[in-house]
Amino acid sequence: MKSDSWKPWALLAPSMSAVFLLLVIPVCFVIVYSFWLRAPSGADIPAFQFGNYAKFFEDFFYPKILIRTIRIAFETVFLCVVMGYIPAYFFYRSTTRYKQVFLLLIMLPFWVSFIIRTMSWINIMGDTGLINHFLLKIGLIETPISMLYNEFTVLMGLIMYLLPFMVLNIYVSLEGIDKSLLEAARCMGCTEWQAFREVTLPLSLPGVSAGCLLVFVLTAGTYLPPMILGGPGNDMIANLIFKRVIGTLDWPFGSAISVILLSLLFAIVWTYNRYLGINQIFKSFQGD
Amino acid sequence: MANVTKDKLNRVYEAYRNGRISRRQFIKYLSLAGASIGLMGSPFAGAVREAWAAKSIRFDGWGDPVSAAFRENAFKPFTKATGIEVIDGEFGDMDSYLTRVKASYPPGGEFNIAHLSAVFDYARYVDLGFSTVLDESKIPNLKNVMKAMIKPLKDITKGTLSAVPYDLGQTGIAYNTKYISKERAEKLGVALLWDQALKDKIGSWGADHRTNMWYAALHTGQSPNNMTNLDSIWEALRQQRKLIKKYWSSGAELMSLLANEEIYATVAWSGRVALLQQEGHPIGYLSPEGTYSWMEYLFVLKGTDLEVAQQLLNFMLEPAAAIAVAEGQNYPPSLDPTKVELTDKIKKMPAFDPTGKLEGYLFADPAYWNANQVEWTEKWDRIKAGS
Structure with a gap:
């Protein structure tokens, strides 16, 4: 028995190696970089100092962008739950033979480039886009309505990107609910609404939690929707990192912002685990 | 030579398909493959890479x-x-x-x-x-x-x-002639980029502090290569931000914003403006005195x-x-x-x-510009974000 103890490690070795090489080592590099200095030419100077972290907190400019990012992430999570639960519940209750087709439709957007999907909104909501063209054509407006490049369009881009993640998580969780529980609730006198509220909703919460966590983390780290659909003042923290690393070649400060974001996300996940339990997420993928 | 190699490879492939490769042959081919990889790596890496690079x-x-x-x-x-x-x-x-x-x-x-x-x-x-x-x-x-x-x-x-x-080339000013006449553009010059009548219809290159500071310097009557009153530059950029609809990030985005009439005026690369004009878009080009060349x-x-x-x-x-x-x-x-x-x-x-x-x-x-790049980029980022 003891001689077999190496087998799980051998099986885990490829994935652990990948995680170590592609995640742990790069994160370590980022942490080390965050203590370095930057020369005016863009060259990095090895050092150990906390100036980059101090710079982040020396006034409210950078924390304000971080707070905006967290606020937008919470808004995205809320809207994705509201908009995602309904289709997921529909798929769960549906008995149509086209159920698999509906599920495929949820996955369909992933087949198109995220950038193309995001940019397509410009053709829909732009001043000469589809909506304005239609409204002008029917005479409802005389001049185009300016709809793009604000926080609303950023949120829309984020929801478009992340909604499938929420729907699929909730759906998988709902599929795991034993339907006989619903029948039992109905037999005991529950109305359809009461059965949903007392049985379905609580049992689907692990899936909702999993979706929330996934959407939150992905929103906090994304930069394309604010870049393409945002206007002045809609930047999120990932845009700031992008500008520091790419725009000014200030890798040390960009690394420090990344470490701050990583720490914040870690704290949120830890709190989540403390009060809700990460294991709830795994439950959502189990049968019963 | 290439055909001989191809024939040999075909024979090996045929043998493999017919199950005629012995363990000894397998080890031999494996060794040859290893030697090839070795040649690509150290210590011959430089020579092989150079030979390839020359082509x-x-x-x-x-x-x-x-x-x-x-x-x-x-x-x-x-x-x-x-x-x-x-x-x-x-x-x-x-x-x-x-x-x-x-x-x-x-x-x-x-x-x-x-x-x-x-x-x-x-x-x-x-x-x-x-x-x-x-x-x-x-x-x-x-x-x-x-x-x-x-x-x-x-x-x-x-x-x-x-x-x-x-x-x-030049980074001049592009404007939509459907909404801004040539006379008006020439009369306003750089001030076109600060025209209140164009609120939410002006664009600028978000990634480049130099272009924005350059035109703010011209707008405030300073030499772009010797700005003596930086506070007025920052203030001018803050004022302009209130009129900006979109800070574009690439030439393609610049052309899309102008062509789709999302913006009517912006700083713009002369070559991209020429291309829009060749495509028939009603875009005019203005190069006021001190244009960024x-x-x-x-x-x-x-x-x-x-x-x-x-x-x-x-x-x-x-x-x-x-x-x-x-x-x-x-x-x-x-x-x-x-x-x-x-x-x-x-x-x-x-x-x-x-x-x-x-x-x-x-x-x-x-x-002048490289010596101040770090400080000015950061300041520009803050102004752009509304600070």
């Missing part, structure tokens, strides 16, 4: 339509004439490209020639240690290049060259096979190739118009100078 050279440029102009008019004819393949890469802006160069291993080693803008970038690449020393005798067509474009580069690299000047050059990065690079640069400076590229990308070439006869199309391009001396053109002073 190709990497060129990174600004993306279509500029890249297409280079590809069709210079790279394809060069490959046809020499057999050397030009690997055509793209970048969206100079800073992101420099990040990639810096991150490559060895730093700069994966890249060969870059189509860079402005002398301050030449200085940055030199400061970071990515420069080379070109043998000018191997680039005889340099004699046709405007001296006014060569001198600023030689001043930085102490009489040597790590690049050849290739074209020049820049020269572009082909920078050879450290570690590049200089023989091949010099051969390509000389080919690209051939009048026929340089004129064709210029017409394709809509920027005048670096060729001296007093030495080489240029076409009418080129003579009508913004930034074209018939004297070849570039007197009166205002370029960014590399020492």
Whole structure:
């Protein structure tokens, strides 16, 4: 028995190696970089100092962008739950033979480039886009309505990107609910609404939690929707990192912002685990 | 030779399919494969890579339509004439490209020639240690290049060259003639970018603090290469931000915003404006006094096979190739118009100078702008974000 103890490690070795090489080592590099200095030419100077972290907190400019990012992430999570639960519940209750087709439709957007999907909104909501063209054509407006490049369009881009993640998580969780529980609730006198509220909703919460966590983390780290659909003042923290690393070649400060974001996300996940339990997420993928 | 190898491989494949490869043969082929990998690695890596590199050279440029102009008019004819393949890469802006160069291993080693803008970038690449020393005798067509474009580069690299000047352009002001008349644009000049009547219809290049500060300097009556009152520059940019609909991030986005009438006025690259005009869009171009001019050059990065690079640069400076590229990308070439006869199309391009001396053109002073780059970029980012 003891001689077999190496087998799980051998099986885990490829994935652990990948995680170590592609995640742990790069994160370590980022942490080390965050203590370095930057020369005016863009060259990095090895050092150990906390100036980059101090710079982040020396006034409210950078924390304000971080707070905006967290606020937008919470808004995205809320809207994705509201908009995602309904289709997921529909798929769960549906008995149509086209159920698999509906599920495929949820996955369909992933087949198109995220950038193309995001940019397509410009053709829909732009001043000469589809909506304005239609409204002008029917005479409802005389001049185009300016709809793009604000926080609303950023949120829309984020929801478009992340909604499938929420729907699929909730759906998988709902599929795991034993339907006989619903029948039992109905037999005991529950109305359809009461059965949903007392049985379905609580049992689907692990899936909702999993979706929330996934959407939150992905929103906090994304930069394309604010870049393409945002206007002045809609930047999120990932845009700031992008500008520091790419725009000014200030890798040390960009690394420090990344470490701050990583720490914040870690704290949120830890709190989540403390009060809700990460294991709830795994439950959502189990049968019963 | 190639056919013999192919036959041998086919025989091995046939044997494999028929189950006729013994364990001993398997070990033999495995060893051969290992030896091949070994040759590609140390200690023969350098020799093998060099042998391979001599057949190709990497060129990174600004993306279509500029890249297409280079590809069709210079790279394809060069490959046809020499057999050397030009690997055509793209970048969206100079800073992101420099990040990639810096991150490559060895730093700069994966890249060969870059189509860079402005002398301050030449200085940055030199400061970071990515420069080379070109043998000018191997680039005889340099004699046709405007001296006014060569001198600023030689001043930085102490009489040597790590690049050849290739074209020049301007960042002027583009405006939609459907909504802004030519008379009004010319009357307002730089103030067009601060016109309250255009609120939410103005754009600007978000990634570049220089362009924005340059026009703020002109707007506040200061010299862009010697701004004495920075507070008024920042205040002007804050005021302009209230009118901005979108800070664009690439030439493609600039063209899309203008063509789709999302914005009516913006700072804009002269070549992109010319392209929009050729496509029939109602876009006018304004170059007020002090317009931001820049020269572009082909920078050879450290570690590049200089023989091949010099051969390509000389080919690209051939009048026929340089004129064709210029017409394709809509920027005048670096060729001296007093030495080489240029076409009418080129003579009508913004930034074209018939004297070849570039007197009166205002370029960014590399020492001045590079010395303040970190501080000003950060300040610009804050203003752009609403601070």
